[in-house]
Amino acid sequence: xxxxxxxxxxxxxxxxxxxxxxxxxxxxxxxxxxxxxxxxxxxxxxxxxxxxxxxxxxxxxxxxxxxxxxxxxxxxxxxxxxxxxxxxxxxxxxxxxxxxxxxxxxxxxxxxxxxxxxxxxxxxxxxxxxxxxxxxxxxxxxxxxxxxxxxxxxxxxxxxxxxxxxxxxxxxxxxxxxxxxxxxxxxxxxxxxxxxxxxxxxxxxxxxxxxxxxxxxxxxxxxxxxxxxxxxxxxxxxxxxxxxxxxxxxxxxxxxxxxxxxxx
Amino acid sequence: xxxxxxxxxxxxxxxxxxxxxxxxxxxxxxxxxxxxxxxxxxxxxxxxxxxxxxxxxxxxxxxxxxxxxxxxxxxxxxxxxxxxxxxxxxxxxxxxxxxxxxxxxxxxxxxxxxxxxxxxxxxxxxxxxxxxxxxxxxxxxxxxxxxxxxxxxxxxxxxxxxxxxxx
Ligand SMILES: [Fe+2]
Ligand SMILES: [Fe+2]
Numbered sequence: 493x494x495x496x497x498x499x500x501x502x503x504x505x506x507x508x509x510x511x512x513x514x515x516x517x518x519x520x521x522x523x524x525x526x527x528x529x530x531x532x533x534x535x536x537x538x539x540x541x542x543x544x545x546x547x548x549x550x551x552x553x554x555x556x557x558x559x560x561x562x563x564x565x566x567x568x569x570x571x572x573x574x575x576x577x578x579x580x581x582x583x584x585x586x587x588x589x590x591x592x593x594x595x596x597x598x599x600x601x602x603x604x605x606x607x608x609x610x611x612x613x614x615x616x617x618x619x620x621x622x623x624x625x626x627x628x629x630x631x632x633x634x635x636x637x638x639x640x641x642x643x644x645x646x647x648x649x650x651x652x653x654x655x656x657x658x659x660x661x662x663x664x665x666x667x668x669x670x671x672x673x674x675x676x677x678x679x680x681x682x683x684x685x686x687x688x689x690x691x692x693x694x695x696x697x698x699x700x701x702x703x704x705x706x707x708x709x710x711x712x713x714x715x716x717x718x719x720x721x722x723x724x725x726x727x728x729x730x731x732x733x734x735x736x737x738x739x740x741x742x743x744x745x746x747x748x749x750x751x752x753x754x755x756x
Numbered sequence: 757x758x759x760x761x762x763x764x765x766x767x768x769x770x771x772x773x774x775x776x777x778x779x780x781x782x783x784x785x786x787x788x789x790x791x792x793x794x795x796x797x798x799x800x801x802x803x804x805x806x807x808x809x810x811x812x813x814x815x816x817x818x819x820x821x822x823x824x825x826x827x828x829x830x831x832x833x834x835x836x837x838x839x840x841x842x843x844x845x846x847x848x849x850x851x852x853x854x855x856x857x858x859x860x861x862x863x864x865x866x867x868x869x870x871x872x873x874x875x876x877x878x879x880x881x882x883x884x885x886x887x888x889x890x891x892x893x894x895x896x897x898x899x900x901x902x903x904x905x906x907x908x909x910x911x912x913x914x915x916x917x918x919x920x921x922x923x
Contacts, residue, residue, distance in 0.1 A: 586922045587905040719907065720811050720842050722922075723874030726905045 493554045493561070497533040504532055510556045518549050586717065588726040589710050592647070595639045596702045602630055602747045606695040608754040615682040624679050624687060626746060631672055631694070634743040638736055640665050643705075646728045647713065650721055657709055664701040668694060765852060765883035771914055789831035789843065797849040798859065802866035809872055810845040814864065814893055815879040816886050817850045823915050830879065844877070851880075851888030864896035868904050878908040882918055886910075894923065 496504055505512045520535060532553075536546055554561075585593055609627060614620030644665065648658050671694040678687035717725070733740070792806045797814075813830055820826045828834070833843035847867075849860055867873045878893045880886040890908050897906055910919040 584921055590922075719875050719877060722905050723811060726903075727874070730903070 493558045496557050498531055501532055501535055504557075508556050511553055514549065514552045514556070517552075518545065583707070583711050585710060586714050586722045588722060588729050589647075589714050591729055592639070592642060593706055593710065595634075595642075596706060598744055598747055599635045599639065599698065600702060601751065602627070602635075603695045603698050605747070605750050605754060606691050609750070610688045610691055612754070613684060613688065615679060615684050615687065621679050621682075624675065627691075627750075628672055628675055628679075630743050630746055631668075634740060635698070636665070636669065636672075638732070638740060642729055642732055646725055646732070650717060650725070651713065657712070661701070661705070661709065664697060668697055668701075671697065763883075763885070765881075765885045769913060774914070786827060789827040789833075790846070791831075791843060792845055795846050795848050797847045797854070797863060798856065800847050800863065802863045802871050804871075806845045807867055807871040807873060809874055811842065811875045811877065812867055812873045813844045813846040813877050813879055814889065815846060815848045816881055816889050817848055818881050818886075819879045819911050820848070822881060822913055823911050823917075830877075845873075849889060849892075851892065852885045857892060860892050861896045861899075864893055865900045868897060868900040869902050872902065873904055875904055876906045878906065880908060880910055882910050882912045890923075897923075 501515075505515075515535075518541065536549065541549060609623070613624065615624070643661065648661070651658055653659075653662075671690045674690040675687055675694070678684075678690065792804065794800055815830070823829065831844050831846065847863070849857075851857065854860075864876070867876070876893060876897070878890045880889050893906060893908075897903070906923040908919075908921060908923060909917060912918045
């Protein structure tokens with residue numbers, strides 16, 4: 493068992509497929525991860541399970557990996573999903589990280605509108621094309637230049653760029669950018685199918701990405717940052733906000749407008 | 757038990773049974789991590805150089821006596837699990853007994869606006885009246901044009917950290 497703690501999760505799952513189900517049971521979403529090189533022991537630490545849940549998770553995994561010599565689970569705890577609702581504690585973020593979580597809200601609003609946008613898509617008219625390009629502008633300016641830049645240029649800079657969990661985030665951002673380029677290309681070629689495909693792929697990507705950040709990455713990063721770093725980061729975010737001026741407000745109005753346009 | 761036990765802030769408690777003989781307190785001298793003087797809120801100047809851009813502690817008087825490792829945990833640059841960073845500047849006050857607390861609000865505001873402090877950590881005791889210190893800090897922060905992250909830490913009367921949260 494011990495040797496597997498230092499192995500990448502993809503490798504462990506490949507060798508012992510039932511581990512995937514155990515991780516899912518504890519809401520640890522490593523199974524669909526595209527990188528999968530996080531070490532088994534890091535994964536357990538990053539997800540901040542209670543000591544009892546961690547112990548029972550490890551006991552279940554060791555039963556699969558090394559049957560016969562498993563870690564004894566004193567009082568076996570049910571996995572997270574079976575816990576009563578009241579036990580799930582609200583995540584408390586530091587002020588700068590909370591700001592990022594709040595920015596996710598507008599991004600989530602826009603991506604939730606994507607199916608409606610696709611349904612009403614008309615690439616034959618200039619207005620129809622403009623609407624898609626406005627959405628692209630929102631993604632590029634708000635989600636990417638404003639929000640992802642805060643993550644990449646400020647928050648992530650406090651951590652080792654070689655950490656797998658950070659690498660996965662960078663990779664998601666890059667994949668998102670590639671979908672946006674494909675959307676623009678599709679609009680130019682008036683290729684409705686391709687635009688719809690990449691819009692949906694972007695929606696799926698960012699939905700998972702934001703969930704990972706809100707629920708796992710950010711709380712974990714928050715726990716590593718010192719008080720001094722939190723203060724510095726807060727000041728740097730404020731500088732970024734100052735630089736962007738009224739632009740975020742404009743995008744908020746844009747998303748609200750699309751939401752009302754498609755509400756009926 | 758008696759129905760009326762009075763103010764929880766001044767209710768008598770006896771911890772003598774616990775850790776007789778010093779518990780696991782380190783033997784010998786503990787170096788002071790204090791980097792300034794004065795420290796009492798009426799005496800300090802918010803413009804003193806050690807507040808400039810600093811991580812500042814606003815501590816209720818009693819915390820230093822209740823919390824065994826006050827210097828290493830809260831003042832030191834290395835910090836304990838609750839602090840860390842570059843070491844802290846400090847101001848102390850008692851929200852229950854001190855007079856002229858409007859001066860405190862002005863000074864906290866000046867820390868935020870003029871000294872451009874990096875963060876403010878409010879350290880209070882678990883007794884309800886100590887929350888008053890956090891209220892002062894919040895009031896000052898709301899009136900300040902500049903914003904800084906504010907954290908509060910609640911210490912129990914037997915020296916344990918009960919809560920630590922960003923406001
Ligand atoms: Fe991100
Ligand atoms: Fe994000």
